[in-house]
Amino acid sequence: MAEPGSADGASSATGRFNHRAWIGPLVAIFGLLSYFTLFYRWPLTRDLPWLNLLILLAAIGVSLTALPRARSTAGRVGGGVGLFVSVALAGLLCFYVFSLSYRLPDAGRVVDDGTRLPEISLASARGEAVDVAAAARDKLILVFYRGHW
Amino acid sequence: MSELHGLQTRITEFEKEGTRVIAVSPDSVELNRGVVDRFGLSFDVLSDPELALTDALGLRHEGAGIDGGDVPRPATFIVQDGRIVWRDLTDNWRVRIQADELLAALREVTGPS
Numbered sequence: 001m002a003e004p005g006s007a008d009g010a011s012s013a014t015g016r017f018n019h020r021a022w023i024g025p026l027v028a029i030f031g032l033l034s035y036f037t038l039f040y041r042w043p044l045t046r047d048l049p050w051l052n053l054l055i056l057l058a059a060i061g062v063s064l065t066a067l068p069r070a071r072s073t074a075g076r077v078g079g080g081v082g083l084f085v086s087v088a089l090a091g092l093l094c095f096y097v098f099s100l101s102y103r104l105p106d107a108g109r110v111v112d113d114g115t116r117l118p119e120i121s122l123a124s125a126r127g128e129a130v131d132v133a134a135a136a137r138d139k140l141i142l143v144f145y146r147g148h149w
Numbered sequence: 150m151s152e153l154h155g156l157q158t159r160i161t162e163f164e165k166e167g168t169r170v171i172a173v174s175p176d177s178v179e180l181n182r183g184v185v186d187r188f189g190l191s192f193d194v195l196s197d198p199e200l201a202l203t204d205a206l207g208l209r210h211e212g213a214g215i216d217g218g219d220v221p222r223p224a225t226f227i228v229q230d231g232r233i234v235w236r237d238l239t240d241n242w243r244v245r246i247q248a249d250e251l252l253a254a255l256r257e258v259t260g261p262s
Contacts (some may be wrong), residue, residue, distance in 0.1 A: 026215045041151050047244045087174065097182050101243040109207040115233045118205040122173065122195035125181040130193055132202060136228040139168040139259055141251065144208055144221040145152065146242070148184055 018070055021078045024063030025085035031055030032089045049097055056090035063087075117142075154188045157169075159248040166255055173197050175220050184254040197221070213242075225251060229259050 035052040039045035045052070063083040070076040115138045121129040132142070153172055156163070163170050166192045170192040174181060183195040197203050201219040210222040223242050227235040235258045246254075 023174070040252065043151065043155070043245075045246060046151070073182065101241050103213075104238075104242060105210050107195075107238050107240075110222075110224065110236070110238055111206050111233065113233050113236060115206075116231050116254075117228055117233070118202070120202045120205060122197050122202060123178050124193045124195055125178060125185040125190075127178055130171070130195055132163055132195070133231060134168055135171060136231050138229075139166065139255070140226075140228040141156075141163060141168055141170045141255065142226040143152065143170070143172040144155065144203065144212075144224045145172060145174055146220045146223060147174045148180050 005103075018066055018075055018079065020062050020066035020069060021075070021082040024059050024066060025059075025089070026059075027054055027062060028059035028086040028089040031059055032093050035093060037067045049093065052093060054088075056086070056093060059086040060090060152248075153184065153190060153194070155248040156192065156251075157188060157190050159252055160191055162252055163255070166252075166259070168255060170258075171195060171222065173202060174256070175200060175203070175218075211241075227255055227258055229253075234258050 033050050034055070035049050039051055060083070063079070063086040066079045066082060067076070070079045117131060117133045119131060119133040121131045126129050132140075136142070154214040156170055156172070160170065172190075172192065172194045174184075176184075176192060177198060178196045181196050184190070185194055190228070195202075200209055200219060200221065203209055206226075208224050209219050211219050213222070214220040223239050223245055225237040225246050226233050237245055237251075237254075239245060240247055
């Protein structure tokens, strides 16, 4: 039963390393992290993260093809763990995109059209006080965002 | 953050409409200065760490900050003569209004300058 190379969880019975068992989860990690570090920057790849979802789908595909290649129990376990990681990371992005990012407070709490801006002064990036009500005497676009993450 | 960069790319068109642009974040002045420098922003980015203006407009989103603190929900307003005349509250905080759409809304709501 002692097959050369089978001690490693991702090895096949032939002794050849079953690379796909590792490539799948590695691609999945890239698919998840690259959304937050890279593809988040552009609306085209942010609003619907099709590119990252495709990468994660590819990762699951690679992990699936690794399974029949495993010839030993350890190889099958390694392949199974790899597939689990790929699916879990894909699930994480799906949860973030399709559930978590819709969690917002009731819009009814936000002031309606017609509301006058309050006289509040806030500091600009240059440290100057800016009165938003005074700034809105003519036309003003006022954008709120969640801050630098 | 990328919406600020998007606004900057159309800033001359907003100015042509006689419109000032102001962004508000819960970050410190120092952090905002970093953002202004990094994206070369020519409009003001104001710091609202106490969420004073955020609360005045009903925008507080409890526990939504990266550190579990409160932050404003993403929102965009068009204000004319001191009053809000148009607002965009996204239903998904990853998706923000694009500068082009905002410019179109501005022209439609406020008319020619």
